[in-house]
Amino acid sequence: MSVINIQEKFNLFSDHWSPKKIGELNGQQILLAKIKGEFVFHKHDNEDELFMVIKGTLDIKFRDKTITLNEGEFYIVPKGVEHKPVAKEEVHILLFEPLSTKHTGDVIADITVEEYESI
16 A cells, blocks of 8 residues: 555546546545536435545535535435536545445436546
């Protein structure tokens, strides 16, 4: 194991909505993603999902409300709750979730990634 610099990892990619795996521990994965625009409403039936904003401002829409995350803030979406990330400008996020979590949960879309690239 070596020290991982998150900013150096973000500098390795530019694509949106395609998380990159930077680590694993105890059945969990740590992912980085650059996002811009709107994702799809989806849910993860069996896994909670942590969104931490490294750069920018992220809205997470739910069916009944929207929460806003600023740099340095995180939010845990409980399993089974439909959500839709929205980034008006490019946002850099860290995701922490079980290895079994599917990218777009119960929805298959054009942006669905089946296997995350490790960087």
